[in-house]
Structure formats: structure tokens, C-alpha cells
Amino acid sequence: MDEDYPWTEEEAKVLAARYAKYRIEALKFLRNHFADEMHLMNVEVCIQHFEHDLYSNPVDGYHHARDIETLEHLKRTLFALKDLDLSGQAQDALHIAALNIQDNEQDPKTWTPPASFEALKAIGQAHQNLAPIIDRVISTIKTDTDNTRNHRQRNHLGIQAIEVCHSFWNRFKDRPAPNNGLNLASPFGAFVQDYFELMDVEGSVSSCFTAWRDSKRRSSKVDT
Secondary structure: OOOOOOOOHHHHHHHHHHHHHHHHHHHHHHHHHHOOOHHHOOHHHHHHHHHHHHHHOOOOOOOHHHHHHHHHHHHHHHHHHHOOOOOHHHHHHHHHHHHHHHHHOOOHHHOOOOOOHHHHHHHHHOHHHHHHHHHHHHHHHHHOHHHHOOHHHOOHHHHHHHHHHHHHHHHHOOOOOOOOOOOOOOHHHHHHHHHHHHOOOOOOHHHHHHHHHHHHHHHHHHHO
């Protein structure tokens, strides 16, 4: 097996056959829901994105305890950087060591110079501006309704499927997809249900839409 080609010839045939079947089903799916808009899209690219966007951009919930601990640690680190105190000679030694590393590096293109001492102090001095932002995010995480349950229990693939459908619909349809409630009998509702079937996404479409909507609302609270 070629090191640059991860599949055997037999595996490649199986994958090709599987994609050919998926492509046929995806074309039927597009014709059912976007017959009037197909002339506006690159159909082959859209078919690829249906699968790629579902699995390459997973929606994840808060890891509450870990996220809060990490953010608190970030605050402490920034505060410590603000009070750094190093002699001029030691700072010169840091710069000399960095230059020596650069001179001895076999591939200079891959070498990234370390942040200077003054740059580290400048980051620390921004603590007073960053701390309130960090506190606000911590507060959001603590009050999030998901704090009462394990984030792994959420259907993240289902939520991402809603995101894919919502984005695709708004890209090609004149009437925007709903943000607050999903009517399964509506054109968009039928589109989402068929997408779940096409991509073998498990779970209740309605529940996934509600979880997606709530996730968007929480994100908007952090952004505003």
C-alpha cells in the first residue's frame, strides 16, 4: 500500500461505490427541495458539503468544570505576567539565546521566534481589560441550562445537522429558515427531515432544532 494513499485498492472500490450511491440519493434530495434553485448552485460542490460540513464542524457543548478552571487559570496567568520582573541582563540573555536557536536551526522557515519579554508584560498589562470579559464568559457557563447535565448527552451531530440545513436553506431560498420554532410540515421542516435521513443522523428533528436554537441564544448573550 502506498504511504501517500491510505486505502488498499479493494477499500478504494468500496468507498467509491458508497459515494456513488450517496451522490445519487443527494441529487434526488436536491431536486426534491431545490428544483427551482439548482441552476444557482454548483451541485457537485453542494453534495460534497452536505457531508463535509456535518462532520468537520462539530457543535460541542460546554465542558463546564474544565472550561471554568481553564478560564480562571488564564486570569491568574495574565495577572502574573503583569508583574514580571527580570533584570536587563537576563532579558538580553533571552534574546541572545533566541538568536542562537535561529542560527542553529536546520530549517529556518519552520522556526518561530519566542515572544519578547516586553511583549509578555504587555499581554499581562491587558489583564484589566480581559478579566471582565473572562468573568462574563464564566458567568454564562455557570448559568447555562446545560450545567445540570453532562454535555455528552446532547445530540451534537443532530444540532450540527440543523446548522447545515439552516445555512444551506438561507443561502438559496428567498424565504429565510425559521430561528425560533420548527414546523415539521413546512417546506423547511420537510427539508431537515430528509437531510437527517440522507445523512443517517439519529434523534428527534424537533429536539435537535430546539437544542440548536437554545445554543444560538446562549452564544448571542456572550457576544452582546
